[in-house]
Amino acid sequence: MDELTVHTIGGPTAVLTYAGSRLMLDPTFDGPGEYRNGPVTSIKLAGPAAGPREIGQVDAVLLSHDHHIDNLDVAGRDYVLGAPRVFTTTAGADRLGAAATGLRPFEHSDVGAVRVTAVPALHGSPEVGLRNGPVVGFVLESDDQPTVYVSGDNASLDVVAIVAERFPDIEIAILNVGAAKLAARGDVFLTLTADLAARAAALLGVRAVVPVHQDGWGHFTQGAEDVVRAFAEAGSAEVLHDLRPGASVTL
Template sequence: MGRPTVHLVGGPTAVLDYAGSRFVLDPTFDEPGTYQSGPVTATKLTGPSIRPEDLGAVDVVLVSHEHHVDNLDKSGREYARAARRVFTTVTGAENLGPQAIGLRPFEHAEDGAVRVTAVPALHGTPEIGVGNGPVIGFVLQADGWPTVYASGDNASVDVVAVIAERFPAIEIAILNLGAARIALRGDGFLTLTAELAVRAAALLGVRAVVPVHQDGWGHYTENGDDVRRAFRAAGLTDVLVALRPGDSATV
């Protein structure tokens, strides 16, 4: 059985080496700054741990959604538009160039030996998520390799349950955490909390959880310490692969 390697760049951005292909998840490479999108202000607090030009050859960029700057900032958008292939939402593909392939939930595409299936994500409570626009996660499968789930900005354990039922062999989950909250979007969380991440790990029955999307932006209300405490309290410390930006792990 092959073993994938995850390198955490920072924020939601990670590099996944899997079954002979290299994937970049939700590229964000800008330095710290403040972004205005309509009435919403988002503040990036830390820059990436690696420059995009230092990543080497990349086969596919996976963009869970392209309309929120903490998942695709200015440099990340340029990187995605210059990539060989991009898998993203149908709406997002229209804005990322001819190399972008839009996938609806449970549609799939192939890259080399890897099947990439888009899966649902709910970016907030049911009421908030509708207004936040389309978001997807991804499930990666390849012969001789563990099945990997990358959640994208999903805040719903019910959605995780649907994915677990559809893909019972998932072994590794890359979860967007941080309990993101923006006042103009109401009191609900836009991504999983640490406590919900514990529930998601149990539903999926995975052997490894790699948290991302928990550092670097002002609207993330929880960090890695919160996640470590939650997994320790649940007796799941051995499942948690706690990376800091710049760290890598083979899982």
């Protein structure tokens, strides 16, 4: 069947069912709490809509990066360490053990019938992105299936344009939004704003967008309602699938 099912868990975390495989995005399973890492303090406001036991095993984890708590928290790391396969940055793979495969942009590997290709992502402005460390997004392809773009923590439309040029057949985009901002990184958005997400959808020419990374953390400065508004104002409300944690959609 020519379809993708997305089940949102909260924050950046979602489970995808695609071409016979189950894939998890950025596992975050901790309850609310505060995390400190040098000058950066991150506050988690809400726990997940489902935990690891309810979700069960997946075929692979697609991890934008492992070194920020809002993409891989403590319980999420435990889940990753027990996963059969993990795809992430090359730096992250060195920290996550034998099951982890590090992919540079445009390198690929296969999970069952799914080709997983890493694509660029920029976690803030060019200057802040260097300080934030390497991140990746992913493109998923399989015969007779829609091509899917998973942005990871990317804040750059220029990066989206590169992905769109390299993969002109993308039909579905899962975009990390939330307009994340941290005082320690200055007045810079670290992920897509709602308005940039709507522009990214137009650049990609997709038929469906599922936003994630828009709830559950204190440094997300925009939420689901902002995304709904931005897509409506851009005249593209019909492509947006407004999923709140625990909801799912088949596209």
